[in-house]
Amino acid sequence: MLNLSKFISQHVTGRKESLFRADLDRFEAELAARIEGRSVLVIGGAGTIGTSFIKAVLKFQPSRLFVVDTNENALTELVRDLRSSVDFQLPSVLLNYPLDFGDLVFEKILRREGPFEIVANFAAHKHVRSEKDPYAIEAMLTNNVFKTKHLLDLLLVQKPERFFCVSTDKAANPVNVMGASKRLMEQILLSYSNEIPVTTARFANVAFSNGSLPAGFLERVMKRQPLSAPMDVGRYFVSPEESGQLCLLAGVLGKSGDIFFPKLDSRHDVRKFSDISTALLETLGFQADICSSEHEAREKARQLDANSKSWPVYYFSSDTTGEKQLEAFFTDQETVDLDKFSSIGVIKNNLQPPDNQSIVTTQYLDELRALLAKPDLQKIEIIELLRHAVPDFQHLETGKGLDSKM
DSSP states (O other), X not given: OOOHHHHIIIIIIOOSSOTTHHHHHHTHHHHHHHHTTOEEEEETTTSHHHHHHHHHHHTXXXXXXXXXXXXXXXXXXXXXXXXXXXXXXOOSEEEEEESOTTSHXXXXXXXXXXXXXXXXXXXXXXXGGGGSSHHHHHHHHIIIIIHHHHXXXXXXXXXXXXXXXXXXXXXXXXXXXXXXXXXXXXXXXXXXXXXXXXXXXXXOEETTOTTSHHHHHHHHHHTXXXXXXESSOEEEEEOHHHHHHHHXXXXXXXXXXXXXXXXXXXXXSEEEHHHHHHHHHHHTXXXXXXXXXHHHHHHXXXXXXXXXXXXXXXXXXXXXXXXXXXXXXXXXXXXXXXXXXXXXXXEEOOXXXXXXXXXXXXXXXXXXXXXXXXXXXXXXXXXXXXXXXXXXXXXXXXXXXXXXXX
16 A cells, blocks of 8 residues: 655655754744634635644644535545544534635624634635636636635634635746736735734645645556656645645744745755656556557556556646746745744735735726626736736746646
């Protein structure tokens, strides 16, 4: 049986212990003081990062935990996982709700069960492939941008001690709509930073997270299908456990307006998807059989049997919309503190004062709503408006999307 945590440590992150171990040890007492006995609300808590955040928080004994997610099956598994584990002392109040945080019933929960001292939002569209057309883009902007603002407006009534909302490394000099939507979300957060203590974190890829390409490798093997991956795209990675720890440190220890990111080195910490694929097959006892096309890979997969020692793979050069060769965590225009934490950098809020920022952000959101209401809306119109709202947005359009590939 594959030990996935061990595989990630050896072949993806290259770390024997958590990247954030020193910071967790150093700030343990402060984390405990700010979490113990508190009520915690986690939105999007059944996903990989949300689940990892919950497990990180539970070690500090909150008094109540409410979890909201649209994935009812994943919520069920989350509760089974927590109640089957010996690692956590669960609070007496542990409730989960399969619903959208934009629903009216969510507002009822917030109003009647609040205030929550700690609120963390992980509900997000995270895939670059979700910019295929105006419909997909509108859904992404609704979730990542408009619902986040609505949530912040709700929290103004019963203010939390801490509010965290997940971002992405793709928000730094974004080249795709997903990254631009998250950069706009960051601007919205900063516009509330005088009213609510808000923080966020820009992420590396979370190894084998739900829906990720590496997680897809496992699905392909279970279904006896070929593996496919770009051979020229490098990414930074953190483990699922590290993802929750980064959010914990950012959400509980950050100052309002801070954007956290992991300190990773492009010389040592970058992995190619094709290399992960090959290593995974070798760990499972197979040799990668490199094919020249998707068709060849599918045909060879049909011939797999119990005696097969090789597995068909198709590695290609990336040519799809919105893909960088390597992501970055911050831009030259951002002020970065690299001293407070051992393994975390912090981008300090250097935008215009929140009151002015709020006016500008609201103006762009109003224009965006009006644009999305057009019956004959074209993708390029959304791109152009986002270029004004997010000045460093340089969209990379190739005319090809990830949905056209295996």
